[in-house]
Amino acid sequence: MIKLQKMTLGLLFLALGTFSCKQEETPLVPQATLEEEQQKLIPSNEIDQLILQSLRETGDFLWMGQSDQVIWSALMQSDSVLTIGYSPANLETPNARIGIESVQDPVWQASAQKILGMITETVERSGGSQLRLGNELAEIHADLPYLEVKVNSLEVLQNLRSMPEVRYFEPLSYEFDYSLLNQGQNARYFSDSGCSNDPEANLSTNDYSVISPNAKASWNYAQMGISQAWSQSTGDNITVGLIDTGVSPNQQLLGSGFQSGESTSRSISKFGTYQTGYWWWKKYDGPNDQCGHGTAMAGVIASPRNSVGNTVGVAYNADLISVRGTSDVIVNSGNEKDGVAEALVLLGKRSDVKIISMSIGDVFSNSKVADAVRYAYNRGKLIFAAAGTSTSFTNWYGVIFPATMAETVAVTGVKEGNGYQRCNTCHSGGKVDFTVIMERGGTETKPLSLAFSGNNPSTVGGSSVATATASGIAALLWSKNPNWNREQILDRLKTTSDLYPSRNSEYGWGNLDAGAALGIY
Structure with a gap:
């Protein structure tokens, strides 16, 4: 980020207590009392109910659709950091220009400075004291068109609302109570394996086939046309970017064994964009998986065709870039939103990355992350994202x-067998583009992947594994057709899917078929 070290940005500091006002017989209420009443906090449980109601009625929640008082209350009950998206005033289709037009352009920078100038003027006029964001007064992102300041003045929000340079403003770190989604129970809003990824103790020989040199191919590969597609492509010379919880340093096949068996002349790179700590002190937490989810997704995409009896990935000769952008699969904390946004910029800038796989998400939109998605998309990346996984x-x-x-391709998981039935924990809906078979009809067994360590496979379920599988299939297709662009790849995947030319209201174009996409049959 670009840090503005010399900016005089005073931010109004307000007490967080509640105020009581006793009416006198005078007909006029003092202005100060009106302001105090106006700025009473809306309790977090009421804000959460607004979010829940919006999710049930519309399927999303947008901060900009709420009153300034709701946003101010959310700020006051988190870390007071406000993310403000900007663009030149009255610019048509600004979202389509993110990642193409530089925010270092003087016209874009002038818009950011105008917003900061307004905040300064508002605070100074109110006689407020100065707050800092870390060691600085404000931060403007170097690549994405947003800035961040600490704000606890309702008047600032009201003024932002009227500025044509402002695309959105949102509290960075307010966290919704996910137990409300689960009727007061612990909300397991993630992949079946969650943040554990142990070897499968009861793996049946019916759930894999052994292929040379001694690797295990998951039971669903033949049903998805993946085993058949390997005669034409194994993903070589294609780089897949994975944004997740990182990869385990204890899984040899994602380390020194990444080039082993029949997987050679390729590479794995590991980055960490997730930070721990608070706004006054943060540090990067490294690329290593501390959850297990990212290791499993990396295994599905690109585990080597090994000789040690472990699982093989869909695109076992593809290059892989793992970015630890989040600590778990729910992108709900301020640090996770920062980490995922930074990961998307990192991969968006890399010319070798064709595909980005994201088996992570949140129940409602975040504009900072959305800007980062558009940044990568506008640079030609094919982005697969999980439709969602949770308990029943x-x-x-x-x-x-x-x-x-x-800008993303939504993927969910279905059971094997005739017709379409989503997996027990998978989400579906009109936004779904493709499905992947990833749950056995009788045993409910999930596909194989890499465990956190060792040579015995784990199993992993939900829309997470469906998304990683789809990313691997796209890598097989792109490897065979290296001169195609994203739209050609996506069109081929669509026209060879099970339900095409019809589109189902819950399952999109239906099951992907790698063999058909590569013209095997």
């Missing part, structure tokens, strides 16, 4: 963010 208590909810975005 929350299956009423549809597709999650960022799979809801037009």
Whole structure:
């Protein structure tokens, strides 16, 4: 980020207590009392109910659709950091220009400075004291068109609302109570494996086939045309970017064994954009998986065709870039939103990355992350995102963010067998583009992947594994057709899917078929 070290940005500091006002017989209420009444906090439980109601009625929640008082209350009950999206005033289709037009352009920078100038003027006029964001007064992102300041003045929000340079403003770190989604129970809003990824103790020989040199191919590969597609492509010379919880340093096949068996002349790179700590002190937490989810997704995409008896990935000769952008699969904290946004910029800038796989998300939109998705998309990346996974208590909810975005390809999981039945914990809905078979009809067994360590496979379920599988299939297709662009790849995947030319209201174009996409049959 660009840090503005010399800016005089005073931010009004207000007490967070509640105020009581006793009416006197005078007909006029003092202005100060009106301001105090206006700025009473809306309790977090009431804000959460607004969010829940919006999710049930519309499938999303947008901060900009709420009153300034709701946003101010959310700020006051988090860390007071406000994310403000900007663009030149009255610019047509600004979202389509993110990642193409530089925010270092003087016209864009002037818009950011105008917003900061307004905040300064508002605070100074109110006689407020100065607050800092870390060691600085404000931060303007170097690549994405947003800035962040600490704000606890309702008047600032009101003024932002009227500025044509402002695209949105949102509290960075307010966290919704996810137990409300699950009727007061612990909300397991993530992949079946969650943040554990142990070897499968009861793996049946019916759930895999052994292929040379001694790798295990998951039971669903033949049903998805993946095993057949390997005669034409194994993903070589294609780089897939994975944004997740990182990869385990204890899984050799994602380390020194990444080039082993029949997987050679390729590479794995590991980055960490997730930070721990608070706004006054943060540090990067490294690329290593501390959850297990990212290791499993990396295994599905690109585990080597190994000789040690472990699982093989869909695109076992593809290059892989793992970015630890989040600590778990719910992108709900301010640090996770920062980490995922930074990961998307990192991968968006890399010319070698063709595909980005995101088996992570949140129940409602975040504009900072959305800007980062558009940044990568506008640079030609094909972005697959999980439609959502949760317990049966929350299956009423549809597709999650960022799979809801037009710039992403939403994927969910279905059971094997005739007809379409989503997996026990998978979300579906009108935003779904493709499905992947990833749950056995009788045993409910999930596909194989890499465990956190060792040579015995784990299993992983939900829309997470469906998304990673779809990313691997796209890598097979792009490897065979290296001169195609994103639109050609996506069109081929669509026209060879099971339900095409019809589109189902819950399952999109239906099951992907790698063999058909590559012209095997």
